[in-house]
Amino acid sequence: MTLLPTTKVTLHSKYQMGDYTDYFxxxxxxxxxxxxxxxxxxxxxxxxADSVK
Structure with a gap:
């Protein structure tokens, strides 16, 4: 089994901080x-968003 490479993604989310649930x-x-x-x-x-501060 070959693992696919991943990409690091940075979210600059200081106005959207809080708890979230992935839809999928x-x-x-x-x-x-x-x-x-x-x-x-x-x-x-x-x-x-579950709760956003």
Missing amino acids: SNTTSKLTAETTLDLAPWTYKVLV
């Missing part, structure tokens, strides 16, 4: 002023 995987995330994510090619993160 139903996993939760907490966004801080600067959040870094690892995304595989052709993947999507659709974050829905």
